Amino acid sequence: MKRRELLKGALAGVTAFSLPFGLLRPAFAGQGTGQKLLSIVRRTIEVNGKPASVFGLQQPDGSTGLRFRAGDAFDVLLRNDAAEPTIVHWHGLTPPWPSDGVADAPLPLIAAGAERAYDFPVGGPGTFWMHAHTLQEQALLAAPLIVENPDDDGKDEQDVVILLHDFSFSSPEEILAGLTGGGSAPMRHGGMAMPAMKHGGGAPAMDLNDIEYDAYLANDRTLDDPEVFPVERRGRVRLRIINGATATAFTIDLGELEGELIAVDGQDIEPVRGRRFPMSMGQRIDVRLQLPNETRSFPILALREGSPERTGVILRPSGADVAKIATTADDAAPVLDLALEARLRAIAPLASRLADKSFEMALTGDMASYRWGLQTSAPILVDLGDRVEVTMQNASMMAHPMHLHGHHFQVVAIDGRRFAGALRDTVLVPPMRSVTIAVDADNPGQWAFHCHQLYHMATGMMSTFAYRT
Numbered sequence: 001m002k003r004r005e006l007l008k009g010a011l012a013g014v015t016a017f018s019l020p021f022g023l024l025r026p027a028f029a030g031q032g033t034g035q036k037l038l039s040i041v042r043r044t045i046e047v048n049g050k051p052a053s054v055f056g057l058q059q060p061d062g063s064t065g066l067r068f069r070a071g072d073a074f075d076v077l078l079r080n081d082a083a084e085p086t087i088v089h090w091h092g093l094t095p096p097w098p099s100d101g102v103a104d105a106p107l108p109l110i111a112a113g114a115e116r117a118y119d120f121p122v123g124g125p126g127t128f129w130m131h132a133h134t135l136q137e138q139a140l141l142a143a144p145l146i147v148e149n150p151d152d153d154g155k156d157e158q159d160v161v162i163l164l165h166d167f168s169f170s171s172p173e174e175i176l177a178g179l180t181g182g183g184s185a186p187m188r189h190g191g192m193a194m195p196a197m198k199h200g201g202g203a204p205a206m207d208l209n210d211i212e213y214d215a216y217l218a219n220d221r222t223l224d225d226p227e228v229f230p231v232e233r234r235g236r237v238r239l240r241i242i243n244g245a246t247a248t249a250f251t252i253d254l255g256e257l258e259g260e261l262i263a264v265d266g267q268d269i270e271p272v273r274g275r276r277f278p279m280s281m282g283q284r285i286d287v288r289l290q291l292p293n294e295t296r297s298f299p300i301l302a303l304r305e306g307s308p309e310r311t312g313v314i315l316r317p318s319g320a321d322v323a324k325i326a327t328t329a330d331d332a333a334p335v336l337d338l339a340l341e342a343r344l345r346a347i348a349p350l351a352s353r354l355a356d357k358s359f360e361m362a363l364t365g366d367m368a369s370y371r372w373g374l375q376t377s378a379p380i381l382v383d384l385g386d387r388v389e390v391t392m393q394n395a396s397m398m399a400h401p402m403h404l405h406g407h408h409f410q411v412v413a414i415d416g417r418r419f420a421g422a423l424r425d426t427v428l429v430p431p432m433r434s435v436t437i438a439v440d441a442d443n444p445g446q447w448a449f450h451c452h453q454l455y456h457m458a459t460g461m462m463s464t465f466a467y468r469t
Contacts (some may be wrong), residue, residue, distance in 0.1 A: 034075065035075045035076065035077055035117075036059065036066060036075065036076050036077070037059065037060055037076075037077050037079065038057055038058070038059060038066060038076055038077070038078050038079070039057070039058050039059075039060075039078075039079045039080075039081045040055060040056075040057060040078070040079065040080045040081060040082050040086060040088070040110075040141065041055065041056045041057075041058055041081050041082060042054075042055060042056070042081075042082050042083070043055070043056045043058075045140075045220050046225075047167055047169075047214065047215050047217070047222065048214060048215055048222065048224075050169070052167070052169060053139075054139050054140035054141075054220075055082060055086075055132070055136055055139050055140055055141035056140065056141075056143070057088070057130060057141065057142070057143035064143045064144070065129075065130070065143035065144035065145060065146070065161075066130070066143070066144075066145050066146070067145075067146045067147075067148065068122045068145075068146070068147045068148070069125075069147065069148045069149075069150055070122070070123070070124050070125040070147055070148065070149055070150060071121075071122075071150070072122045072147075073119060073120070073121060073122065074090070074093065074095065074118055074119065074120050074121065074122040075118070075119050076117070076118045076119075077115055077116075077117050077118075078110065078115060078116050078117075078118065079114075079115040080110045080111065080112055080113065080114055080115065081113070082112060083112050084112055084136075085109035085110060085111050085112060086109060086110060086132050086134055086136050086141065087101050087102065087103050087107075087108075087109045087110055087132065087133055087134065088101050088110075088130050088131065088132060088133070088141075089101035089102060089130065089131060089132070089133040089405070090118075090128070090130050090145060091128060091129050091130060091131060091145075091282065091403075091425070092126065092127075092128035092129065092145070092265060092266050092284070092425050093122065093123055093128055093145070094123055094406055094407060094408070094443055095118070095120045095406070096120055096443075096445070097406065097443070097444065097445025097446065097447065098445075099118050099120055100405055100406060100445070100447070100448070101130075101133055102133045102405070102448050103133065103134065105446060105448065106446075109134075122147055123147065124147065124266075125147045125148055125149035125152075125266075126147055126263060126265070126266020126267060126284075126286075127144075127146060127161075127240040127241075127242065127263065127265075127266050127284040127285075127286055128144075128145040128146070128147060128266050128284070129142060129143065129144055129145050129163070129242045129244060129284065130142065130143055130144075130145045131143075131244060133448075135172035135173065135176065135454065135458065136172065137172075137244075137246055137454055138168070138172040138175065138246045138454060139171075139172060140165055140167070140217075140220070142163065142165070142244045143163070144161045144163055144240070144242055146159070146161065146240060147266070155236075156235075156236060157236045157237070157238050157288075158231060158232075158235060158236070158237050158238065159237075159238050159240060160229050160231075160237055160238070160239050160240065160300075160313070160315070161219075161240045161242070162218050162219060162239065162240070162241045162242065162300065162302075162312075162313055163218070163219055163220075163242045163244050164216070164217065164218055164241070164242065164243050164244055164245055164248075164250060164302050164311065165216070165217045165218075165220075165244050165245050165246075166211070166213040166215075166216055166217070166245040166246060166247060166248040167213055167214055167215045167216070167217050168211070168213050168214050169214050172454075175211060175455070176455055176458060176459075179210065179211070179370045179455055179459075180370045180459065181370070207367050207397050207398045208305060208306040208307075208335065208398075209247075209248065209304070209305065209306060209307060210247065210367060210370075210398070210455070211247045211248075211455070213247075213248070215311075215327075216245075216248065216302070216304055216309055216310065216311040216327075217311055218302060218311045218312050218313050219313060221311075222311060222327055223301075223310065223311055223312060223325045223326065223327045224327060226299075226311075226312060226313050226314050226325070227313045227314070228297075228313070228314045228316050228322055229313060229314065229315050229316065230316060230317075230318065231291060231315045231316065231317055232291070232317060232318075233291060233292070233293050233294060233295065233317045233318075234290075234291060234292065234293045235291050235317075236288065236289065236290055236291070237288070237289040237291060237315065238262075238286060238287070238288055238289075239259070239285075239286065239287040239288075239289065239300065240284070240286055241279065241284060241285050241286075241287065241302075242284045243279045243280065243281055243282065243283050243284070243302075245281055246281065246453070246454035246455070247281065247453050247454060247455060248281065248304055248305065249278070249279065249280045249281060249304075249305040249336050249399070249401075249428075250278070250279055250302040250303060250304060250305065250333075251276050251277070251278050251279075251302070251303045251305065251333050251334050251336070252276065252277045252278075252279060252285065252287070252300070252301070252302055252303075253275070253276050253300075253301040253302070253303050253310075253312075254274075254275045254276070254287070254289070254298075254300060255275070255298060255299055255300075255301065256298070257275065257289055257291070257298055258273055258274065258275055259273070259274065259275070259277075259287040259288060259289045260272070260273050260287065260288045260289075261273075261274065261277055261285060261286070261287055262286050262287070262288050263284075263285070263286035264283065264284065264285055264286075264344060264422050264423075264424055265283060265284050265408075265422075265423070265424040265425045265426055266284060266286075266425075267346060267347075267348075267408060267422065267423035267424065268346070268347040268348065269344050269345060269346055269347060269422050270344075270345045270346075270347060271288075272340070272343060272344065276334070277340065278334070278336045278337075278340060278428075280336060280399065280401035280426070280428040280452070281401045281426075281452040281453055281454075282401050282403050282425075282426040282452035283401065283424075283426045283428075289315075291315070291317070294317070295317055295318075295319050295320045296317070296320045296321070297314050297315060297316045297317070297320045297321065297322050297323065298314070298315040298316075299312055299313075299314050299315075299325055300312050300313050300314070300315060301325075303329065303333030303334070304333055305333055305334070305335060305336055306332055306333060306334075306335050307332050307333060308328045308329045308330065308331060308332050308333070309327065309328055309329075310327060310328070310329055310333070311327070312325070336399060336428060336430065337430060338414050338428065338430060338433065338435070341411060341414065341421065341422070341427070341428070341435075342414055342419070342421070344411070344421050344422035345420065345421065345422065346410060346420070346421065346422050346423045348423070349410055349420050349423070350387075350410045350423070350438055350440060353387050354387065355387050355388060355389040355438065356383075356385075356386040356387050356388065357382055357386050357387075357388050357389075358388070358389045358390075358391070359376055359377055359378065359380050359388070359389070359390045359391070360376065360377040360390075360391050360393065361374055361375070361376045361377075361380075361390055361391065361392045361393070361463070362374070362375040362376075362393050362395050363392060363393065363394040363395060363396055363400050363402075363429060363451070363461070364395050364396055365396045365398070365456070365459075365460070365461065366396060366397065367397070367398070370455075370459060371459055371460055372396070372400075372451065372456040372457075372459050372460050372461035373460045373461060374449075374450075374451075374460075374461055374462065374463040376463065379464075379466070380449065380463065380464065380465050380466060381466050381467075381468055382441040382465070382466070382467055382468070383441065383467065383468055383469070384441055384442070384444055384467060384469060385440075385441060385442070386440075386441040387438060387439075387440055387441075388438070388439050388440075388441055388465075389412065389436055389437065389438050389439075390436065390437050390439075391413070391434055391435070391436040392429050392434060392435050392436070392437070393429075393433075393434040394429045394430060394431055394432060394433055394434070395432075396431060397431045397432075398431060398453075398456075399428055399429065399430045399431060400428070400429050400451040400453065400456065400461065401426050401427070401428050401429075401451065401452040401453065402426065402427055402428075402429055402435075402449070402450070402451060402452070403425060403426040403448075403449070403450060403451075403452045404425060404426075404437075404439065404447065404448075404449050404465055405425075405447040405448045405449070405465075406443045406445055406447040406465075407425070407439050407440075407441075407442075407443055407447070407465070408423045408424065408425055408439075409423070409424060409425070409427075409437040409438060409439040410422070410423050410424075410437065410438045410439070411424060411427055411435060411436075411437055412436050412437065412438045413434075413435070413436035414433070414434070414435055414436075415433055415434050416434065416436075418436075424437075426452055439465075441467065444467040444469060445466075445467060446464050446466045446467070447464060447465040447466070448462060448463075448464060448465075449462070449463045449464055449465045450462035450463065
């Protein structure tokens with residue numbers, strides 16, 4: 001089945017400091033920054049000592065990704081210089097629906113050699129990203145998209161942007177065929193299961209990591225040859241970390257440093273201090289670090305959920321040595337849960353009001369058949385101005401990071417317990433748990449609402465958040 005058919009079918013029936021990822025700060029002159037050219041390209045990187053052909057999203061100077069300031073126009077000409085059609089989704093932005101970047105919803109894929117212009121308000125500041133809304137996302141068709149806050153201009157703070165990914169020398173089509181039984185199945189994670197978190201009584205085992213990847217990358221590199229960011233002793237650093245992996249959750253490990261989590265999915269939160277922060281696929285975190293007055297390097301690691309594999313980058317003050325770090329740890333990393341989510345509080349929460357419409361959504365599927373789905377109590381049809389609540393109940397034994405396009409929602413309940421949580425665009429729903437989100441219907445369209453595990457989405461875990469008008 002072609003990429004276009006996979007994703008079109010899911011919508012059927014519904015109307016800094018180093019390149020490429022340092023994203024050097026351009027000189028902006030306000031809202032009229034002029035059109036930016038962004039090209040979809042093929043490029044070669046080295047993984048585990050071997051060349052790998054992957055995609056990229058590059059500006060004419062070769063830099064990866066885009067950087068704006070809040071209040072700018074998202075005036076971008078996207079050119080497909082690759083040999084196959086594709087489309088790009090601006091994850092975390094809230095464009096008008098035709099600019100969203102899902103095939104045939106409503107615009108078609110961008111043909112090889114063609115281009116498409118975008119022009120809409122970029123919106124508020126935050127850490128966002130862009131990626132193919134096709135299987136090409138697996139082949140690294142993704143990049144950071146940073147919107148700076150002009151209020152931060154006077155802060156003596158260094159941005160460090162980290163894009164995480166999982167990598168395979170197999171094609172996305174081969175991975176999908178292995179998972180669904182359409183080919184050899186080295187990608188299936190066999191019978192490996194981890195003990196589920198227990199809530200009340202006992203619980204069956206949860207499945208983790210249904211794909212064994214060849215490598216785990218931070219800014220296109222493994223820990224065998226990590227990106228090293230020059231930093232200042234006693235300097236302040238803002239880590240902007242993007243989990244661009246297609247099927248891998250991570251725990252960010254700051255090692256000896258203690259950081260302050262200040263934003264999730266580009267939305268400010270009341271700060272939470274810690275040394276480890278979980279993030280599922282599609283999510284972003286901003287962590288502020290105050291470095292000590294010491295001449296030594298500090299690794300920032302991403303630990304693969306429930307496994308010993310890891311990746312990361314190095315923060316290196318001038319004159320500090322960089323020690324070799326193994327790509328595999330001695331112990332398995334934690335399994336993600338909702339403990340941190342329950343502690344998060346938005347700086348600017350949604351206004352308090354009762355829901356005009358409420359929906360129940362069951363997250364279904366299993367590893368044996370590798371068929372995943374979303375079943376709602378009624379089609380999610382809303383009207384402009386509605387306050388909408390959706391309760392997602394995970395009836396499967398895999399966790400699902402659920403992403404809503406075109407909106408920011410607030411987490412307002414976990415397992416029925418109400419609270420005023422963080423604003424997000426992607427939230428994790430672990431096995432046998434429920435999460436309720438509230439969203440104001442203020443952006444008309446037929447918006448994708450799906451699991452951000454790529455192969456779950458491709459096999460049916462995709463629905464729509466649709467406006468009647």
